[in-house]
Amino acid sequence: MHNLLEKIFGWCYPLFRKLGFEYTIASYLSLLINIAIMCVLAYVIFIVFRFVLDKSVRSIVKRTKNTFDDFIIEKIRGQYLFYLFPLLFVYKSVPILLEKYDYWEFFFGKTVGIFIIVLIIMIIRTAFNILRYYLKLIPRYSDKPIDSFIQVINIVLWLFGITIIISRLFDINEKDLLTILGAISALIILIFRDTILGFVASVQVxxxxxxxxxxxxxxxxxxxxxxxxxxxxxxxxxxxxxxxxxxxxxxxxxxxxxxxxxxxxxSDGRRIKRHILIKASSIRFLNESELVDFKKIQLISAYIDTRKTEIDKYNTNNNIDKSIAINGRNMTNLGLFRKYITQYLHNYPGLNKDLIMVCRQLQSTSYGVPLEVYAFSKDKKFENYEYIMADIFDHIIASVPFFDLEISEIPTEKGIQK
The missing domain is CATH 2.30.30.60 (SH3 type barrels.)
Known part of the structure; x- marks a missing residue:
């Protein structure tokens, strides 16, 4: 390669000397012409490499069944790769063109070398970005934090590239440079604290x-x-x-x-967990005539008959004095209301019957006795879920007076006047 470049750029200076030009003039003229030749050849290499690579890759892609290479052609920014070979040609040409100009050879040689390192980093970065876009199209990776991992790789890549650039720029050995960087690692950790914490968190997540x-x-x-x-x-x-x-x-x-x-x-349902407060003073035992009226409520009619038979049998067998309601076992309006709500929930079409479904009494408070509905709606969509829950409690609240119960609430000024 070196001999070929000497033949390409070595003919100009001797020609000017034979034509009678002075040393300085011949040197500058040959430098200008060689720079022009180098630029033209670099551009030709760029065009040829771009055409050949583009055509060959597209030809290979058409013959394969894999969609990944199609994605590469669609997303890749090929100019980074296309510039690599022209820059390598310039990098090899600079020492020959500027052989007699040590300062400029050092300056341009270092500059082109840095450009090549940056270009290689950009090519690798593009490859990882293509991988990121592709993985996001795959269903099993679409919900994974791919961006976090690619960003970490890019940070490591740039740190590695910067290390090489500094070592080349100041002629420092990479090992010595890494030793220096290790000595200031505490400062680096302080600067990149959020990035390090973010990386650790991303991995754990x-x-x-x-x-x-x-x-x-x-x-x-x-x-x-x-x-x-x-x-x-x-x-x-x-x-x-x-x-x-x-x-x-x-x-x-x-x-x-x-x-x-x-x-x-x-899951198979979205949880409904809401309660109403029953006024404690409205809770009482039920007598026989009231049970007859409650039997008209279809959802609990059969339950009342079964429960009444069970309670009467217990009271009879134990010789309970029923002249006082508190003796023995009895039904209460709150207990009957709980059973009604349970039956209502089992008959409500919007609830999942395979999941837990219960109406339970919570610990009494100074505000009243909480009666809580614990169930799961089939529809988990927000607006439908809210409608189902509201529809259930609309019915429950409206049903409270039928059981001679009251909802506990802070009295308003209007309520006090009444």
């Missing part, structure tokens, strides 16, 4: 499958309540349900508590 793109997450500390749309090395971007976007540090996913609703979305 990916390994433990804590968050995926598309997950609905809630994080009260940052006011986050929405879907994850992007996971990067340092940040996680969430589109909230009010159409605002919140960006949170990636390491906060492992340092703080957050709620991921993926389990609910992947």
């Amino acid at each position: 990916a390994i433990n499958d804590m968050v995926r793109i598309g997950d609905w997450v809630t994080m009260e500390k940052f006011g986050v309540d929405g879907d994850v749309i992007e996971i990067n090395l340092a940040t996680v971007k969430v589109r909230n349900f009010d159409n605002t976007t919140t960006t949170i540090p990636t390491y906060s996913l492992i340092s703080d508590s957050f709620q991921n609703w993926r389990g609910m979305i992947d």
Whole structure:
């Protein structure tokens, strides 16, 4: 290669000397002409290499059935690769052209060498970006934090490239340079603290499958309540349900508590867990005549007969004095209401009957006796879920007076006047 370049650029100076030009003039004229020749040849190499590479790669791609190479042709920015060979040609030509000009040979040689290193980094970076775009098209990788890993690779790649550039620029051995960098590692760690924390968090998030793109997450500390749309090395971007976007540090996913609703979305139902407060003073035992009236409620008619038979049998066998209602076993309006709600839930078409479904009484409070519905709706879509829950409680609240119960609430000024 060296001999070929000497033949290409070595003819000009002797020719000018034979034509009678002085040493200095012949030297400068030959330099200018050789620079022009070098530029023309570099451009020709660029055109030829671009044409040959483009045609050959496209020809190979058409013959293969793999979609990855088609994706490469569609996404690749080939000019980085096309410039590599012309720059290598220039890099080899500079020492010959500027052999008599030590300063300029050093300057241009170092400059072209740095350009080649940067170009190689850009080519490798492009290759990883192509891989990132391709993996996002594969369903099993679409929800993985691919961006985080590619960013880490790019950072390492640039650090490696900068190390080589500095070593070439100042003629420092790479090992010695790494030793120097090791001595200031504490400063580097301080500067790249967020990046390092983000990388560690990204790895833990990916390994433990804590968050995926598309997950609905809630994080009260940052006011986050929405879907994850992007996971990067340092940040996680969430589109909230009010159409605002919140960006949170990636390491906060492992340092703080957050709620991921993926389990609910992947399950067979969305949980309904809501209660009403019953006024304690409205809870009482039921007598025989009242039970006759309650039997008109179809959902609990059969239950009342069965329950009444069971209670009467117990009271008779144990000689219970029923002249006082508190003696023995009795039915209460609240217990009957709980049974009614349970039957209503079992007959409601929007609930999943295969999952837990219960109406339970919680610990009494100073505000009343909580009666809670715990069930799962079939439809997990937000607006449909809210409609189902509201429809159930509309009916429950409207049913309370039929059982001679009252809902506990803070009296208003209008209520006090009455």
